Amino acid sequence: MSIEAFSQYFGDLQDPRQSAKxxxxxxDVLFLTVCATIAGAEGWEDIEDFGEAHFQWFQQKGLFTSGLPVHDTIA
Known part of the structure; x- marks a missing residue:
């Protein structure tokens, strides 16, 4: 999946989370979730596992500079 194409559709989404948290x-989390779901992930733990398996690829794309979130954070 192209980050540029993904950004075109999802880049303008507003983040409703509290900025301090x-x-x-x-x-990053949305991109991981969509990629993992396309690859067959069926839950938060599968998404985390996909992220761990492809972590270097995500980092090469400039994502997850502070590490990969755990499944509870992804959820």
Whole structure:
């Protein structure tokens, strides 16, 4: 999936979370979730597992600079 194409459709979403409690950018978490779901993930733990398996690829794209969130955070 192209980050540029994803950004075109999801880049303008407003983040409803309290800014003081944000550890991971909404864009990063959404991109991970969509990629994992397309790959067959069926729950938050599957999404976390997908992220761990492809963590280097995400970092090469400039995502998750502070590490990967756990499944509770993704949810």
């Amino acid at each position: 944000i550890s991971y950018p909404l864009f």
